[in-house]
Amino acid sequence: MTGFAYAAAVVPLLCCSGAVRAAAAIEVSTEFEGGKIGKVERVSETHLRCAVPGEVDQDKRNRQPSWFYFRLEGLGGGELTIDLTDLKGEYNYRPHDGAGLRNMRPVYSYDDRTWHHFETAEWNAAASEIRVRLRPAGPRVWIARQPPYTQRHLQALLAGAGWHPHLRQDVVGESVERRPLLLLTITNPAIADGGKKVIWLMARQHAWESGTSWxxxxxxxxxxxxxxxxxxIxxxxxxxxxxLPDPDGVFRGGVRFNANGYDLNRNWDVTDERLMPEIYHERKAIYDWVDRGGRIDLFLTMHNTEAADFIQGPAELAPLATRFWKLLVDGSAFHQPKAPRSAPSAAGAGRGRLDTPGALFRDRKIPAFLMEQMVDTSPRLSRPPTVEDRLEFGAALVKAICAAVEEP
Ligand SMILES: [Zn+2]
Structure with a gap:
């Protein structure tokens, strides 16, 4: 979220009485949780050019323009044209021309709850821009990269489930901006934990990847x-x-860095309690569990990317990764035709580049994996995944993981 709210210039209009009044100009707002857009230019009454602001890291590098979420109000009945601009950036210290976003199909909503993908999104390669069009069915519309998921969604989930005797909620620490870092425990407490297999799941280390929260x-x-x-189970x-391991990023409509600019799925080798308290507290919760004798049969951190589904982990874990992958592909729309990739060796990661699975395996031999899921058109779904697809996938994921760790 930014402090930014943009009201387009009002245009004088002759009304039926003959008096001049101000037409209801389209108002652009991001004054809500997760809201974000950059500079907005008005080309005409129904055509806006909206810059995607992106975000840079602690070294002012790696600008990734992957998130926008804004509301338009005062819409008339005409067709609206929105250009999403400024999509060039840098990823892992390599510049890109934005072409990785060419298949982007943003979403819109009339109530900020039910999201629809735009029917078409036109990629302009010369300008690295995406154009979407909509004939709005009402006076206001929300537009976002993919269906948003913020604290309000999590609080609604927990308000509905908080009574459940098999759910426990703990706060393991605070973010840079002092938001709680929540850890849920789900098990039947009437049965001793000693004989149980243990799974750790992490969503949304990168704020723009709201699909992982769903x-x-x-x-x-x-x-x-x-x-x-x-x-x-x-x-x-x-x-x-x-x-929600990066609550500050989710709140401000961030991309992949915490409030101090640190990538929360890197830096697991240079963890600093002050600069990246999220990693410090989350890692401590995991290591404390193991150091007190707790087992971890599988750890998974979930991510989103533009155009590929895949599981990745240390080469030593290939048998478990392969079982998990096969079960997931059989039980869901997960699209990874070939066996899981081995992650680059943790030993070869440069300073500050060690990711979560790399650190967990290196430091405690935890069977830890990363899973990417595409946000654009999935070959198996023949459309971009919807909220319902994500929710359904969550159930399939639980079943696949349980079966993978129970197999001999
Ligand atoms: Zn990510």
Whole structure:
């Protein structure tokens, strides 16, 4: 979220009485959780050019223009044209021309709850821009990169599930801006934990990757459901879930860095309590668990990317990765035709570049993986994933992980 609110210039209009009045100009706002857009230029009454602001890291590098979420008000009945501009950037210290975003299909909503993908999004390669059009069905519309998920969604989930005797909520620390870092524990407490397999799930280390929050919500909803399979899982497994590991980024409509500019899925080798308290506290919760004798059968951090689904982990974990991958591909729309990739060796990562699975495996031999899911058109779905797809995938993910760690 930014402090930015833009009201386009009012245009004088002759009304039926003959008096001059101000036409209702389109107003652009980001004054809400997760809201973000850059400079807005008005080309005409119905055509806006909206710069995607992106975000840079602690060295002012790696600008990734991956998130926007804004509201337009005062819409008339005519067709609206929105150009999303300024899509060039830098990823892992390599400049890119924005072409990785060419298949982007942003979403719109008339109530900030139900999201629809734009029918078409035209990629202008020469300008590195995306154009979307809409004939709005009402006076206001929200537009976003993918369906947003903020604290209000998480609080609604927990308000509905907080009573559940198999759910425990702990705060493991605070973010830079002093927001709580929540850790959920889901298991049947009437059965001793000693014989249970233990799974850790982390969503949304990168704020723009809201699809991972919907998957986490789907997983939690399934785990706490009345389905017999879910009850059996709660008897045999203990699940730990970090639902929102970068609450500051989610609040301000960030991309992939914490409030001090640190990438929360890097820097696990240079963790600093003051600069990146999110990593410090989350890592401590995991290592404390292991150091007190707790087992971890599988750890997964979930991410979004433009155009690929894949699981990645240390080469030594290939058998478990392959079981997990096969089960996931069979049980969901996960699109990874080939066996999981081995992550680059943690030993070869430059200073500040060690990611979460690399650190967990290097430091405590935790079977830790990263999973990417595409936000644009999935070959298996033949469309970009919707909120319903993400929720459904969350349940399939729980089943695949449980089966993967239970197999010999
Ligand atoms: Zn990510």
């Amino acid at each position: 998957v986490a919500e789907g997983a939690v909803r399934f785990l706490l459901s009345n389905a017999p399979a879910a009850a059996a 709660r008897d045999r497994f203990l699940w730990k879930v970090f639902p």
